[in-house]
Amino acid sequence: MSSTKHAVVVLGDQLDLKNPALLANPPETAHILMVESPAESTVVWVHKVRIALFLSAMRHFAEELRKAGYAVHYRKLGDTGKHSLVEGIGSLCKQHGYTSIDMAEPGEWRLEQDFLGMAKTKGIKLRLLDDTHYLCTRAEFAKWASGYKQMRMEYFYREMRKRTGVLMEGAEPAGGKWNFDTENRSAFPKSGPGTISPPAAFEPDEITKEVFAEVEQHFPKHPGTLANFQWPVTREQALKALDTFIATRFTNFGNYQDAMWTNTPFGWHSLVSSSINLHLLHPMEVVEKAEAAFRENKVDIASAEGFIRQILGWREFMRGVYWLDMPKMRDDNFLQAKLDLPKWFWTGKTQMNCLKDSIGQTMDHGYAHHIQRLMVIGNFALLAGLVPQQVEDWFLAVYVDAIEWVELPNVAGMALFANGGRFTSKPYIASGAYIKRMSNYCTGCKYKPSEKVGDDACPFTTLYWGFLDQHEKMLSANPRTGLMAKNIARLDDAQRTALRQKVADTFKNIEQL
Structure with missing residues (x-):
């Protein structure tokens, strides 16, 4: 096959010299295509840190490819216009006369469908290779x-x-x-x-600083700040981050x-x-x-x-x-949740200390650990009945490690029970008591985790009991949640009426919590 008619596509989350598409195409013959697409940062309202991490890592990897002897055709943000990633690849193929491309299978269902569609429409022979980065095909x-x-x-x-x-x-x-x-x-x-x-923390180099400037130029209104950026953008840095963790x-x-x-x-x-x-x-x-x-x-x-x-x-x-x-997972809404995502999810400006801190650090760093994501942010979203697709979009947008294949099943299946327990045995719900036990968030908070009704009631506790009330039948039928259902069954009619009123007030005033 003539090298002038064949190319290798490297996506922004496939930055490995052992990428199977690179291993199948040696440097002396391979032409590499890499595209930065503004559209990929607007599919959801992506955090500035996440955009910067991807772009800086891509540009550093392109330099690594060149040093390894590969010919690299790289389109930066300003060169791509408003084209999607796949349209950008198609444009490069047309410009350079490529009629066939190899690539490791994309990590996202949407991208894979787009590449398959583009190849069919433009008559390009597309070979998708099993991504050997994963341990199970x-x-x-x-x-x-x-x-x-x-x-x-x-x-x-x-x-x-x-x-x-x-x-x-x-x-x-x-x-x-x-x-x-x-x-x-x-x-x-x-x-x-x-x-x-x-x-381990890494001072931004010239490539990363250039990316920062372009992110601020192209995405000025996107959430988050670049002031605290310290993420690894090269393999060398990533290895240092890993070694620092293991050692200290x-x-x-x-x-x-x-x-x-x-x-x-x-x-x-x-x-x-x-x-x-x-x-x-x-x-x-x-x-x-x-x-x-x-x-x-x-x-x-x-x-x-x-x-x-x-x-x-x-x-x-x-x-x-x-x-x-996929693609059913993206549409799942088993509990028929219908409340819109509160605006303070994008700012952290809420009176609930746990969410203020967890979302605040997310905006500052593009990071929160798994319990903050699952049992604070995700727990609230589940208890409040927030629309799954809006919550999923938020998680995909704000975290540096969020790629849809890992984000979506964690949020839809684990956090929101949106698929009805396809791979989880119960909804992961907890009242304010859990957050108090695992943190200091409740200290000095306006709300009291022990209260489910009244002016000082913790929204987590109110909504937890409201969830038990609303889904009592389902929870009673599940051996792992049967005890929860027995607790709500102990409330008399007056207590249930008061609870339901407090839940309704909480929903009504969700933007002011």
Whole structure:
């Protein structure tokens, strides 16, 4: 095949020299196509930090490709106009006469459909290659899922452990059990988290500063600030971020991975998810370093297993479920939620301390850890009955590690129960009491987590009891939520009437909470 008629497409979340499309096309013959599309930052109202991270990482990777000997055709924001990413690739193909392209399969269902449509319309031969960045192919996951009436991550995770040999002692799991989740749920001491070893931070270089200027130029009204940007944008930086976590932060990750504290945006978390999702790090190399820390007695089994489960288990499971259930997943609304997303989701300007802090740090850094996302922001969205698609768009927009294949199933399935328990055994709901137990957010808050009615009632507690009231029948039929349903059954008619009135008032005044 003539190199002048053939090209390789590299997407912004496929920044790895071991990308299968690059491995199939050596530098001496391959022509690389990369496009920055303004449209990709307006599909949802994308956080400035997320835009900057993708663009800076892409530009750094393009330089890496050139140094490796590849010919790279790269279109920056100002060169693309209002064209979509796929239209930009099509335009490059027309300009340079490419009639066939190779690429690793896109991470998003929408993009894959767009590329297939473009190839058909323009008569371009498109070859999609299995993305070897992942540890389980789409076909392998579909085969596994076909054997279960109800998919559960725990069973998939055990299979992945057996397949890879990670944290195994022969045929048995290291430490004598598969899952140490119950040992990884500690709150910080009442005195606070104390001194936390800082994550690796990276001063923006000239490429990144140039990106900052263009983000401010092209997306001035988008949410967030670039003032605190410190994310890895190259593989070298990503490796340093990982090594810093393993050496100085991993030891306390397990105990405190669910803990929350005011003005503590990162806790003991690794902050490498964005690097894994951009393919600057391979998930298996992250898992191997984590396991090595355990084998060398640098961290306990609970920390190691909890961290590895998120990558080897949950991350791969989310991807598998996404490709199995799209595009239906995007439309799911099992609970018929219909309330619009409050405007303060984009500012953090609410009187609820937990949401003010969690959303505030999201706007400042493009980051919140999994419990802030699931049990604060997601929990509120579920209890309040916010429209799933609006919540999904928000999560996709604001987090640096948000790519639809991982964001959508986490939000639709895990946080919002929008698919009715397709792969979760219950709705993940909690009252203000949970937030009080796991944080200091309730200290000094206007609202009291112990109150469900009255002027001082915590909206989380009010809406939690309202959720029990509204969905009592469904919750009663589920063994894992039966006790919750029994609690609401204990309320007499007068108490239910008062609760329902308070719930209605909370919905009515949601913008003022």
